[in-house]
Structures are given as C-alpha cells and as structure tokens.
C-alpha cells in the first residue's frame with residue numbers, strides 16, 4: 001500500500017554546492033630538504049637531519065648499544081682468553097650507535113658496527 005502524499009509529491013530538487021577553493025595568496029609551501037637516509041645507513045657520528053616525528057632540524061644524539069659486533073668479539077675473546085669476554089661491552093667502539101632526536105628522543109636511524117668490523 002502506497003502513501004498517496006509521497007507518491008504524488010515531486011522529489012526535492014538537488015542542491016549543487018560550489019567546490020571549495022583556496023584563494024590565491026602570498027603563502028606558498030616551501031619544500032624542506034630532508035636527508036634521504038635509510039634507517040640503517042646513518043654514519044658513525046652525529047649528523048643534522050629533519051626529524052620525521054617532530055619536524056625539527058636537529059643534530060642527532062648518539063646512544064651506544066650492544067649489537068652483533070659486540071657479541072662477536074665477546075665470543076671470540078671467551079674462546080681465546082675465557083676471561084676478557086666482557087671487554088667489548090665496555091668499549092663503545094664495539095657497539096652499534098642509535099641516532100636519536102634530542103627533542104622527542106625517538107630513534108631516527110642506526111649505525112651498525114658490523115658494517116665495518118665483521
């Protein structure tokens with residue numbers, strides 16, 4: 001059963017909205033040069049980058065972390081000397097280096113020591 005009022009009433013006209021447009025102004029986007037470094041291609045020393053998290057131009061902080069090279073030297077020294085196996089954990093030159101943003105403290109990239117020593 002149909003409602004006679006709805007069947008005879010014409011459909012409401014479509015309303016066309018104009019597309020939103022941004023008026024031209026003096027402000028234009030200026031591209032920021034961002035170093036194209038992959039996560040594991042950072043150099044051993046601190047570098048200047050634009051942080052992808054807080055968008056600040058920062059000089060990275062280095063944090064030394066035990067990695068593959070550290071354990072490699074530990075096992076090697078344990079086999080040879082059986083007592084000096086903890087020395088690689090005390091030497092920063094045997095560790096990986098995490099590049100961190102000094103503002104948001106996120107890890108931006110890594111320098112893996114085994115690229116040079118193993």
Ligand SMILES: [Zn+2]
Pocket residue numbers: 051052053054055056101102103104105106
């Ligand atoms: Zn940051």
